[in-house]
Amino acid sequence: MIDRKITIKDIAREAGVSPALVSFSLNNATSFNGERKYKVNEQTAKRIMEVAARYNYKPNNAARTLRSKHNQAIGVVLSDISNKFFSEIARQIEERAYSYNYTVMFGSTDEKVEKLAKVVDSFISKGIDGLVLVPCEGCEAIVKEIVERGIPLVLLDRVVDVEGVSSVSLNNKDAARIAVEKLFAGGFKRIEMVSYDMTLSNITEREKGYVQTMQEVGLGEYVKVHKVDYSNIDSSANKLFASLDFGEVDALFFATNSLALLGMRALNQLGLTTPKDVGVVVFDGCDAFELYPSTITYIKQPIEQFATVAIDMVINLVEKGGQENRSMVIDAELVEGDSSTKR
Amino acid sequence: MIDRKITIKDIAREAGVSPALVSFSLNNATSFNGERKYKVNEQTAKRIMEVAARYNYKPNNAARTLRSKHNQAIGVVLSDISNKFFSEIARQIEERAYSYNYTVMFGSTDEKVEKLAKVVDSFISKGIDGLVLVPCEGCEAIVKEIVERGIPLVLLDRVVDVEGVSSVSLNNKDAARIAVEKLFAGGFKRIEMVSYDMTLSNITEREKGYVQTMQEVGLGEYVKVHKVDYSNIDSSANKLFASLDFGEVDALFFATNSLALLGMRALNQLGLTTPKDVGVVVFDGCDAFELYPSTITYIKQPIEQFATVAIDMVINLVEKGGQENRSMVIDAELVEGDSSTKR
DNA sequence: CTGAAAGCGCTTACAG
């Protein structure tokens, strides 16, 4: 920690008041909700503020935290911050948290429980007030423990079956429905899904939505979910795409952006294009698709909302105390391109 | 901050020693350099450690920081964490810092001095021990102030003309040389550069390298640096690419990945391909290029090295104290694709 | 409306 010589005592001496009064004034000035718990004479307050400003006084965060038991810091545990989806969330979270005068710490799990445990532990040791967490497979026990310890927690992107957790996630089932309906309306029949062999809620919900919608529109006989091995993505995906018969398959619905990227690359290498040879709907747009000859239809996830809602919820839990267990499900939006209409 | 009931006193009582001894034992156990400043009887130490483990004791970070004046936290100020280049750096920095038991806080500047100032201020208020900073245009005064306040600082990606700053950056001039030489060797003559109208050191060095190399290989007459307006990227870029005569221009050397993406998209829309219609070398590979019909030649930046060196340097400054002003320049590498050889 | 005092949980010289 960087040495900062001037303290609340210096300000107090200079302003001719007690340190306590300086503390009151300063904290009232920066109180968010406007409720001034301790009244300070306006003249006095003004003098104090002025002295503080003149000396460029900055309160010592460690002292404040030690005494008050809160740190104005949130830990954010993501799957992988170098993944575009998460880095954009990170960006929005950062913005939102700063606007409340909170700082954030980021960590990545790589979908591994052990890493998740390590990061969470480290964040708690650092004294975060609350946690925003993208859960991975098999982390139920950890989530449960966090909740039981009374640590404010909001799950992001995926939900987990634990009593009393708050969460923010996409309406995944509905998103899949929209995608399938769009392809169906675009004239495709044999619509197959490319997914991961994972039990994460976002993935399984998308699969359910796909299957259900296919049945509802009368394409039940064509239902087929291809599962790419997450622990061995590249080779597993290559094998899959090499094995698909694009004389038969009409369209592909990709469960994630990363799968879509792999798939589009494979189609590219096979000399196939969309929508001529195969219809395509993916999750999330990305730069890559802009280099593609035709525009791609995609499900747009409300990244900014994810971030703002998650931060608002966790800060609410921190400041109001108590887990109030809200599950927020946000609707997706379809952005239409050429790839979902048969030509 | 989350309540943690058990303190050093509890451990001391349970182990039948003084709180001080507990502190000594614990800190020696986790000391990095292995030098044990305070000797504790092995038996005693063992007993203490065991009690601490049994109670799952976690030291209170705020108290420790308040007393010891260091926080084991680094602030990392990037241009934009949702940009792939920076999010990958962020990821590596996170990894490296955690391995030293440091935590990191990230902030984005969007290339604006005011945002940079705000983020730096906020980080200092939060009690970071040191700063890794990607400077933006016009931030010299702030950098100078940070240095003068004795805050350990390492500049990343770009350098700034301030006395006594440490930095880690690419050998940009040489990288540009490699790119131009590759295009020249590939049979291209009229090689033009697409850059930003910015005075950032990485940009200007790349331009210098381009100009110089063009002259050296005898293509001085073709030197041309197109500048895209950073504050108005999209329309400025569109205007530029629309105005280029690809009957004349042989090859394009893009100063950044984002410019390359814009350029490739524009070529795409104009129905032009590389290397048939125009040779191309860019900075950094990315997913997008994998969807491109031909492979792209790119300058690979040593992202992992950037991160590890920056963190090592800043932690070194923090722990050894004093600015020792090292400038580390790392060489780039060329990854050859089809786009740099005339066909 | 304001001040004196205690104390948050550690670390760190200082004795012994």
Added chain:
DNA sequence: CTGAAAGCGCTTACAG
């Protein structure tokens, strides 16, 4: 090798 004590810079009841 170990203990007693001070104190980091705040906040927060408690008096007045």
